Amino acid sequence: MAVCTGCSLLCDDIELECDDGKISLTKNLCRKGEGRYRSLREDRLVPAVDGVKVSFDEAISKAAEMLGDAENPLLFGWSNSTLEAQRIGIDLAKKLGATIDDTSSFCQGYLMEKVLRGEYPTCTLDEVRNFADVLIYWGSDPSSSQPRHMSRFSYFPRGEKRQRGYEEDRTAIAIDVRKSPTVVITADGFFRIPPGGDAEFIEALLAALGGKMPKVKDKKMKKKILKLGSTLRKAEFGVIFPGLGLIYSLKDEIDKLTPLITRLNEVASYKLIPMVGHYNMRGFNQTLLEETGHINRVSFKDGVEHGPQFAVTEAVNDCDALMVIGSDLISALPAAISRKVARIPTVAIDPHRNLTTDMARVTIPSALSGLEAGGSALRMDGVKIEFEPVIESGYRSDAEILSRIMEAV
Amino acid sequence: MAKVEVTIVTYRDIFQEEAKEIGRYSDEYRDLSALILLDRGDMKLIETEDGQTVQVDTDWGTVVVTAKLSEEDEEHPGLAFMPNSPWSNQLVSGDTGTSKIPEFKRIRAKVSATDKEVDTISDLVERIRAD
Ligand code: SF4
Numbered sequence: 001m002a003v004c005t006g007c008s009l010l011c012d013d014i015e016l017e018c019d020d021g022k023i024s025l026t027k028n029l030c031r032k033g034e035g036r037y038r039s040l041r042e043d044r045l046v047p048a049v050d051g052v053k054v055s056f057d058e059a060i061s062k063a064a065e066m067l068g069d070a071e072n073p074l075l076f077g078w079s080n081s082t083l084e085a086q087r088i089g090i091d092l093a094k095k096l097g098a099t100i101d102d103t104s105s106f107c108q109g110y111l112m113e114k115v116l117r118g119e120y121p122t123c124t125l126d127e128v129r130n131f132a133d134v135l136i137y138w139g140s141d142p143s144s145s146q147p148r149h150m151s152r153f154s155y156f157p158r159g160e161k162r163q164r165g166y167e168e169d170r171t172a173i174a175i176d177v178r179k180s181p182t183v184v185i186t187a188d189g190f191f192r193i194p195p196g197g198d199a200e201f202i203e204a205l206l207a208a209l210g211g212k213m214p215k216v217k218d219k220k221m222k223k224k225i226l227k228l229g230s231t232l233r234k235a236e237f238g239v240i241f242p243g244l245g246l247i248y249s250l251k252d253e254i255d256k257l258t259p260l261i262t263r264l265n266e267v268a269s270y271k272l273i274p275m276v277g278h279y280n281m282r283g284f285n286q287t288l289l290e291e292t293g294h295i296n297r298v299s300f301k302d303g304v305e306h307g308p309q310f311a312v313t314e315a316v317n318d319c320d321a322l323m324v325i326g327s328d329l330i331s332a333l334p335a336a337i338s339r340k341v342a343r344i345p346t347v348a349i350d351p352h353r354n355l356t357t358d359m360a361r362v363t364i365p366s367a368l369s370g371l372e373a374g375g376s377a378l379r380m381d382g383v384k385i386e387f388e389p390v391i392e393s394g395y396r397s398d399a400e401i402l403s404r405i406m407e408a409v
Numbered sequence: 410m411a412k413v414e415v416t417i418v419t420y421r422d423i424f425q426e427e428a429k430e431i432g433r434y435s436d437e438y439r440d441l442s443a444l445i446l447l448d449r450g451d452m453k454l455i456e457t458e459d460g461q462t463v464q465v466d467t468d469w470g471t472v473v474v475t476a477k478l479s480e481e482d483e484e485h486p487g488l489a490f491m492p493n494s495p496w497s498n499q500l501v502s503g504d505t506g507t508s509k510i511p512e513f514k515r516i517r518a519k520v521s522a523t524d525k526e527v528d529t530i531s532d533l534v535e536r537i538r539a540d
Contacts, residue, residue, distance in 0.1 A: 006430065031423050035430030043432040106510045144423040177418050178490055179481050195418050195488070195515050244514070251508035297509075311509035330537060331433060331495045334511045336469050336503025338537045354433050355495065355534060 003387035005080070005370035006033040007146045008276035008380035009125075009153075012387075021392060023371075030147035037371065040391075043353045045365035056364070060401070063323070063347040063362045064408035067096055070321030070345075072301070076312050077349075078102040079278035080326030082375025083384075085398035086284045089325065090291055092406050099299045099319065101312045102284045103277075103327055110254040111247055111274045112285050113295045120261055123239065123271040124381045125152075130159035134235035134268075137174045139198065139245020140275040143181035146380070149275075150185065154241070161236075171231060175201060176245060191224065198249040202260050205229065209263050238270040244277075273381050278326075279369070280377035316340050323347040325398060326366070328354040349401055366398050373397035410521045413451045417465075417500065417516040419493040433495070434530055442494035443472070443527045445520065446479040450486050457522040464523040467516060470499035470536075473525045489520065495533050 002014040006029075015027040026037055047059035054062075067073050075093050078086055079102050093100040104112055114120040128135075135154050142149035150156055155166045162169040173189040174182055175198075183190045193201050204214035208229030216222045232238065240261075250256055264270040276282055285295035292298050294306040308314060312329070316322070316337065322344045330338045331354060341359075348360035351368045367373035372393040376386040396404075425441035432438065445465060457463055459478040464471060474496055479485065491497040493513065500516050
């Protein structure tokens with residue numbers, strides 16, 4: 001059995017057969033996971049300095065030299081690295097007096113922080129499968145981003161107290177601006193809101209839960225929200241799965257969600273699991289929190305400092321060397337910011353060629369975790385999943401690459 | 410040339426996610442990324458049809474992508490959808506406000522019909538490198 005690192009569900013039931021050192025058959029992968037497995041043979045990165053192929057050792061020395069000589073290095077990525085690599089990465093940042101940030105900085109960070117600090121109640125996906133009866137997919141679309149979420153855990157499976165599965169035992173609600181593939185599954189439970197309409201929807205729901213008329217113009221919607229209020233009150237075990245739709249709508253006003261979580265837990269019992277994308281974002285956030293008291297956006301230049309100025313979108317303005325690991329930062333950021341990134345001397349560590357590696361001065365190829373390298377990671381609900389390599393390759397793990405850079409600095 | 414003002418919301422699509430895993434440089438990834446889903450009425454306004462190319466402009470950038478007719482049940486004039494990708498990211502503001510999170514899901518843009526070809530990933534890379 002293998003573990004897929006295609007998303008933060010870290011599916012650990014992947015069956016595979018190998019023939020002559022190559023994977024010849026897989027079972028249980030979703031389309032996205034299948035893509036990750038197929039990528040073993042596509043666009044693999046080579047060690048290079050300034051576009052010229054070099055040995056692995058030369059690439060490591062050049063990377064160490066660039067980072068070691070920098071006044072303000074920035075180390076970014078981390079959510080596609082194992083816990084072991086993340087720990088070494090944090091030590092490297094300390095040694096270099098660097099700024100360190102991860103993809104949660106412009107993704108699930110605000111919400112993940114609430115969960116990790118215990119401010120929002122949470123649970124495991126196994127508890128969801130066994131007990132959850134009301135599921136709220138809010139600005140999230142697991143059918144596209146965590147494709148086996150609904151079949152392994154949240155909606156379709158039978159569980160200890162949910163023997164009749166989705167047909168009778170579970171109610172699914174989707175709050176979204178578009179008819180996503182998840183919305184299609186939840187059918188009647190769909191609430192269409194305008195872009196940025198999440199705060200208003202929270203207000204309307206609070207009113208409905210308090211037995212008041214929600215302040216919504218559309219009469220049909222008003223009725224529907226009132227009915228939703230009574231459905232939510234009846235939940236035995238409700239779970240909210242917030243996605244980027246909700247986060248990007250509220251951003252640093254995420255506290256607007258707090259009164260709703262509180263109210264829901266006065267009338268029933270509700271948990272929240274952020275719908276993380278990358279396979280080990282939560283691992284990085286938790287590890288950095290334990291080390292520094294902050295989940296991301298940290299500088300080690302002068303002890304431990306934290307703040308918005310250390311968010312990757314800001315820190316790129318005055319860093320003089322950048323290391324990106326397991327992330328295609330140039331693709332992920334607005335072009336207006338990517339242009340700045342393109343000018344920074346960069347070390348890129350990745351299994352594959354991408355826009356960021358193409359613009360980097362130094363590239364270091366790495367193994368694909370779960371396939372070519374072992375380690376451990378935290379699933380989106382915090383459960384630790386360990387994995388072994390399933391095929392042999394000459395690629396080094398992130399942890400090994402970072403240890404080598406650390407030694408060479 | 411007629412233009413229509415829209416708010417673009419980006420989203421993720423499983424077919425595109427799969428193509429991304431395999432490689433950013435594949436034609437498949439471009440075909441599944443360089444898209445804008447428009448309301449039927451908005452398409453009419455700019456005299457374009459499903460499968461034709463359109464130019465999308467914001468204060469921050471321009472891209473040429475393929476227009477597709479949105480499959481939403483309800484009409485949604487002024488609202489358009491794009492898969493999250495380097496194409497949509499050409500259009501996103503560089504201002505990140507106090508949250509330091511870019512406005513990926515509420516992009517104010519103007520869309521117009523064009524004879525130009527869909528931008529390739531290399532076109533985008535050149536533009537990022539040029540400045
Ligand atoms: S749901 Fe995620 S972890 Fe599971 S097989 Fe698909 S991509 Fe892999």
